[in-house]
Every structure is written in C-alpha cells, then in structure tokens.
Amino acid sequence: MTTPNSRNQTLRSAIVVSIALVLIFLVVLLVWQDSLTLEGEARIMGISIHITATGTNRDKINEAINVAFDRMRQIDQRMSDYREDSEISKIKRAAGKAPVAVSHETFAMIQKAIEYSKQTDGAFDMTVRPLVALWRDRTEEGKSPAQIPPNNAPPSEQEILATLRLVGYDKIVLDPAGQTVWLPERGMSIDLGAIAKGYAVDEAIRVLRAHGVENSLVNAGGDLYAAGINEDGKPWTVLLRDPYEKDRSKIRVWKDLKLHLTDKAVTTSGNYERYILIGGQRFNHILDPRTGRPVKALDSVTVVAGSCLEADVLSTVITVVGVQSGLELLKQFEGASFYAIPEFQSPGFDRHLEEP
Amino acid sequence: MAIKKLLQPFIESYRVFVWCSRFPGFTRWLFARGNRLQISRHQVHIPKLPPALQGLRVLHLTDFHAADFMEERRLEEILRISQSLKPDLIALTGDYIGYTPKYYADRIRRIASLKAPLGVFAVLGNHDRWQPFHNRIVQDFEAAGVTVLQNANRFIERSGARLCMMGVDDHEEGQPNLDAAAHGSHQAHARILLAHNPDTLFSLNGHAPHLVLTGHTHGGQINFPVFGPLTYFCKYVDQTGPGLSRSNGTYIYNSRGLGMSMLPVRIRCRPEIGLFTLDRKAE
Numbered sequence: 001m002t003t004p005n006s007r008n009q010t011l012r013s014a015i016v017v018s019i020a021l022v023l024i025f026l027v028v029l030l031v032w033q034d035s036l037t038l039e040g041e042a043r044i045m046g047i048s049i050h051i052t053a054t055g056t057n058r059d060k061i062n063e064a065i066n067v068a069f070d071r072m073r074q075i076d077q078r079m080s081d082y083r084e085d086s087e088i089s090k091i092k093r094a095a096g097k098a099p100v101a102v103s104h105e106t107f108a109m110i111q112k113a114i115e116y117s118k119q120t121d122g123a124f125d126m127t128v129r130p131l132v133a134l135w136r137d138r139t140e141e142g143k144s145p146a147q148i149p150p151n152n153a154p155p156s157e158q159e160i161l162a163t164l165r166l167v168g169y170d171k172i173v174l175d176p177a178g179q180t181v182w183l184p185e186r187g188m189s190i191d192l193g194a195i196a197k198g199y200a201v202d203e204a205i206r207v208l209r210a211h212g213v214e215n216s217l218v219n220a221g222g223d224l225y226a227a228g229i230n231e232d233g234k235p236w237t238v239l240l241r242d243p244y245e246k247d248r249s250k251i252r253v254w255k256d257l258k259l260h261l262t263d264k265a266v267t268t269s270g271n272y273e274r275y276i277l278i279g280g281q282r283f284n285h286i287l288d289p290r291t292g293r294p295v296k297a298l299d300s301v302t303v304v305a306g307s308c309l310e311a312d313v314l315s316t317v318i319t320v321v322g323v324q325s326g327l328e329l330l331k332q333f334e335g336a337s338f339y340a341i342p343e344f345q346s347p348g349f350d351r352h353l354e355e356p
Numbered sequence: 357m358a359i360k361k362l363l364q365p366f367i368e369s370y371r372v373f374v375w376c377s378r379f380p381g382f383t384r385w386l387f388a389r390g391n392r393l394q395i396s397r398h399q400v401h402i403p404k405l406p407p408a409l410q411g412l413r414v415l416h417l418t419d420f421h422a423a424d425f426m427e428e429r430r431l432e433e434i435l436r437i438s439q440s441l442k443p444d445l446i447a448l449t450g451d452y453i454g455y456t457p458k459y460y461a462d463r464i465r466r467i468a469s470l471k472a473p474l475g476v477f478a479v480l481g482n483h484d485r486w487q488p489f490h491n492r493i494v495q496d497f498e499a500a501g502v503t504v505l506q507n508a509n510r511f512i513e514r515s516g517a518r519l520c521m522m523g524v525d526d527h528e529e530g531q532p533n534l535d536a537a538a539h540g541s542h543q544a545h546a547r548i549l550l551a552h553n554p555d556t557l558f559s560l561n562g563h564a565p566h567l568v569l570t571g572h573t574h575g576g577q578i579n580f581p582v583f584g585p586l587t588y589f590c591k592y593v594d595q596t597g598p599g600l601s602r603s604n605g606t607y608i609y610n611s612r613g614l615g616m617s618m619l620p621v622r623i624r625c626r627p628e629i630g631l632f633t634l635d636r637k638a639e
Binding site for chain 1: 391392393394395397433436437440441442623624626627
C-alpha cells in the first residue's frame with residue numbers, strides 16, 4: 001500500500017528525472033556534430049603538403065582532398081624542375097636545339113610568368129636558373145671540408161656577366177599556334193619553382209570548392225591559402241614563426257605573428273630558411289636577375305594576397321626590389337599587403353593581425 | 357506545507373542550474389557551439405546573362421539583431437569576414453536591431469560601413485519598423501552610402517549590362533508594394549529582389565526576379581531533429597523550408613540570418629553569411 005508521503009516522493013523523483021532528461025537532451029542537441037574537420041598530408045614537389053578541410057560529409061571531404069592532391073601531382077609532373085620527365089625539364093634539355101610542344105596549362109603558365117616579369121621590370125624572371133646554379137655551386141652548406149675548393153669565393157664579375165647572357169625572359173620564344181616553347185641559347189633554363197607551388201595551392205583550393213568543400217586550408221611548405229572560415233566559424237589562424245628564433249645574434253624585431261585569414265593567401269620569402277654560404281659569408285638565396293647578385297636588402301618578406309600565385313610573385317619580387325618599389329608594385333595587386341624584415345609593414349597588413 | 361513540498365522538485369532543479377552556472381566557461385562554450393558562423397555559397401544560373409555580370413558576387417546579410425544577443429566583437433567579426441569575401445555587391449535584408457534599441461546608432465554605423473564596388477542595398481525588417489525612430493535608420497544608412505529600397509529599385513550598369521536591385525517594404529509592419537518595387541525592372545538583364553519576410557512572395561504577381569533574398573525566420577533558430585523547428589513565423593517557409601528553393605525559374609533564398617531573437621540560443625541552425633555567384637545558364 002502506498003502512503004501519501006511515498007506518492008509525493010515518487011512524483012518528486014519523476015519531475016526531477018524529467019527535468020534532468022530535458023537538460024541532457026538540450027546538451028546533446030547543443031553538442032550535435034553538425035560539421036567536421038579532416039586533414040590530409042601528401043609529399044608532392046619534394047615537400048610535405050597539408051590540407052585541412054571542413055564540411056558535413058566525411059566521404060565527400062576525403063574524396064575532395066584526394067582529388068586536390070592528384071591535381072597538385074599533375075602540376076608537379078608538368079612544371080617541376082627536378083623531375084626528369086616534366087615538361088619544364090624537356091624544354092631545358094632542348095635549349096638551343098628545338099622548340100618543345102607543351103600542355104596548354106604549362107604554356108599558359110609560362111605566358112603568365114612573362115606577364116609578371118614585364119609588370120615587375122624583370123625583377124621576377126623564370127630564366128634565372130643559370131645564375132642560381134653559378135652561386136649554388138659555390139655554397140659550402142652541406143659539404144664536407146674536402147669537397148670545398150681551397151680558395152672558394154663568390155663568382156667573379158666576368159663569370160656573372162657571362163652567365164647573364166643566358167638569362168632574360170624576353171629571350172623565350174613562344175608559338176601559341178603550336179603551343180611550343182623554345183629557349184634559343186644552349187645553357188638557358190626555365191624555373192617555375194617560384195610560382196608553380198603557389199599555382200598548385202590555388203588549383204587545390206579550386207578543386208576543393210568544385211567538390212563542395214568551401215572551407216579549407218592548403219599549406220605547401222609555407223605557401224598557403226585559407227578559404228572561408230574554420231569549423232568554429234572564425235577566420236583561419238596562421239602562425240608565422242619568428243625568423244630569428246634560431247639565430248640569437250640578431251635583434252628580435254618580430255615575435256611570432258598570428259594572421260587571421262579568410263579567402264586569402266600568404267607566402268614568405270626569406271634567407272632565414274635557405275641561404276648560400278661562401279667563405280663563411282651568408283648570401284640570400286634569392287638573386288636579382290638583372291644584376292646577377294644575391295639581394296641584400298630584405299631578410300624576409302611575407303605577402304598576403306588574393307591568390308597564392310600572386311603572393312608568390314610579390315614576395316619574391318619585393319625581396320629583390322625592396323620596400324619602396326614594393327609599395328609601388330602593390331598598387332597593381334588589389335588587396336595585397338606585406339610585412340618585411342627589417343621591420344616594415346605595408347598599409348593594410350595590420351588588418352590580418354587583429355584578433356577577430 | 358503542501359505547496360512547499362510540491363515546489364520542492366523545481367527548487368532542486370533550480371539548484372542544478374545554479375550549480376551549472378559555476379562553470380560559465382562551459383555554459384558559454386555550449387551556447388557558442390550553436391552560434392558558430394557559416395558561409396553558404398550558391399550559384400545562381402540566369403539565362404542570357406551578359407558577360408559583364410558573369411561571376412558577379414552578391415553577399416547577403418540579414419537579421420543581425422545587433423545589441424540583443426550580439427556582442428560588438430561578434431558584429432565586427434561578421435563584417436570583417438564579409439569584406440574578406442570580396443563581394444561585388446552587398447544585400448541587407450533587415451532586422452538590424454532587435455528589441456533593444458540600445459547602442460542603435462553605433463550598430464547601424466558599423467553595419468553601414470560595409471563597402472562593395474557596386475554598392476550596398478538594404479530593406480527594413482519588422483524589428484526595425486517597430487522602432488519609433490525607424491526613419492532615422494533609413495537616414496543613417498543613406499548618409500553612409502547604403503541605398504535603402506522601400507518599394508523601389510535601382511539600376512546598376514556594368515559594361516552595358518543592366519542589373520536591377522529591387523527592395524520591398526516589410527510584410528508585417530510596412531506597406532509592401534511589389535508592383536512599385538519591380539517597376540521597369542523587366543529591362544534589366546538580371547533582377548534581384550530583397551524582401552525581409554518571405555510571405556511577401558505570395559503576392560509576386562508575375563514579377564519574375566532571378567534571385568530573391570529573404571530573412572526573418574532565422575531558419576527556425578531552434579531546430580529539433582526529426583520534428584524540425586517549433587515555428588518559422590512565416591507561412592511561405594512553412595511550405596518551402598528554409599534555404600534555397602526554386603519557383604518558376606526564380607531562385608528564392610531564405611537565410612538563417614546572423615543574430616538571435618527572444619532566446620539567446622541556436623540549436624542545429626548555425627548563423628550564416630550568404631554568398632551568391634551569378635552564372636550564365638547553359639542554353
């Protein structure tokens with residue numbers, strides 16, 4: 001037999017349990033998994049490439065990431081300067097001999113690179129390779145003392161002038177009808193390394209979008225594009241590390257920088273990661289194609305732009321031409337800004353540093 | 357005594373709430389999860405779209421309810437992401453302020469700071485109309501360069517191609533007149549209609565915009581699995597559902613909006629920024 005007291009007790013428990021259930025239901029709804037973030041990694045172009053993508057369908061995101069990697073591999077196959085079977089290598093091997101028929105994509109890319117060269121008065125030049133080879137042959141980095149000649153010194157004036165004869169974007173002969181590229185001098189070369197990586201990142205983003213993945217981050221060894229927003233609904237956060245982290249002899253002018261990006265690309269050119277060491281002296285790995293010498297002006301240039309290809313060109317060129325000419329150049333690239341070391345910030349760069 | 361006993365379970369439940377409030381970080385996180393922003397991108401296929409309008413990007417923002425449950429920082433974030441998307445044109449479809457007219461001038465100033473090469477166009481929502489000073493919203497918007505379309509339209513020319521932006525007054529609190537809003541619009545190559553409340557579309561009267569951008573419903577704001585939202589406060593969306601729908605070649609979009617109304621919570625109904633790209637329809 002139930003007493004009124006125990007009936008009350010039962011009612012009370014029932015109400016508490018009901019309210020607890022409603023609360024649990026609400027919590028479950030609130031933490032409902034309505035989107036997910038997946039990551040993919042692949043080794044392409046000799047570097048590790050990371051893709052982070054968000055969406056609602058695991059299989060679709062995975063498929064999109066795989067197709068994006070395949071697209072990057074295809075670009076590498078066509079434009080790599082390290083692969084023997086790439087179209088660029090074929091053009092180099094045929095230098096001074098015969099024109100080479102290439103894919104429509106490679107042809108268009110070379111045309112685009114020539115446009116950039118004209119736009120930057122030759123500060124960007126894809127034919128700079130013979131000069132790079134001249135300087136890199138002398139580097140002592142990674143060589144045993146036995147491999148270094150006794151009087152190792154930077155290239156002489158005559159050597160540089162002789163090599164400059166093989167350099168110049170205006171020497172490339174293009175035939176749009178036959179889609180052929182011809183380097184008329186033996187020893188000439190084409191190097192799309194400075195922009196092919198950026199182009200591949202842009203293409204990966206295009207592929208991801210075509211597969212319905214609108215929010216993603218593609219990072220190809222520091223050349224990256226942040227599309228849309230992250231899973232938290234915020235702009236993607238990109239950390240740029242302090243270039244002097246490992247070199248305490250330099251004054252630290254730049255702590256790690258946090259950029260907040262939506263539909264923006266960022267790339268960095270600098271000598272803090274790669275350099276040429278000759279006679280104990282450190283030279284920037286970026287050469288001025290017009291003088292044939294490494295640039296001394298800027299240690300590092302970080303560019304934020306609307307596409308990774310543009311950012312690649314700008315960071316390379318601003319390192320060569322310096323801050324003032326860089327500012328002039330920015331006028332031709334809408335929405336682009338840069339941060340240079342020694343410390344300089346172009347108008348608009350601080351916008352990407354603000355905490356959202 | 358009996359009443360106290362009856363109230364006892366509610367008092368105990370209240371204690372549970374009090375105990376939960378000892379962890380404000382967790383509570384905030386829980387509610388913030390439902391309020392994570394999304395960008396919804398859509399292609400709008402228009403027959404015979406001139407090349408000058410091909411790829412035109414229209415950004416759609418609606419139902420800010422700024423100052424109700426939207427912090428200043430959040431509003432700034434939305435505006436910043438919107439500008440980063442580099443739209444050619446921005447469409448605002450109402451409810452800029454909510455029940456609280458607090459901070460009104462500041463919030464309107466911030467929203468009106470949006471910029472796009474082909475302009476920023478707005479209509480008012482029912483919450484804006486409720487305010488006794490709604491004419492000031494129009495004045496402040498206009499002074500900042502935002503075109504407010506109250507049963508009116510504007511033509512935009514781009515390399516000989518004409519785009520018509522039409523705006524209609526709020527269905528509940530205003531005096532909507534679609535005929536006035538669409539007057540002469542048939543001369544345009546592309547027509548976009550802004551309406552706060554989708555119920556306006558019941559009286560579309562044969563006007564055939566290519567794209568209609570609407571708000572008001574917040575997508576239901578609280579969207580239960582299986583049952584869906586309690587209400588959309590809108591008969592039209594009861595029939596079509598929120599998001600993108602098609603009717604006689606017209607793309608109609610009902611956005612989930614950006615802010616919250618009545619309750620500071622969104623469940624399975626994340627706030628969104630809409631980005632529409634005009635695309636020539638294959639013949």
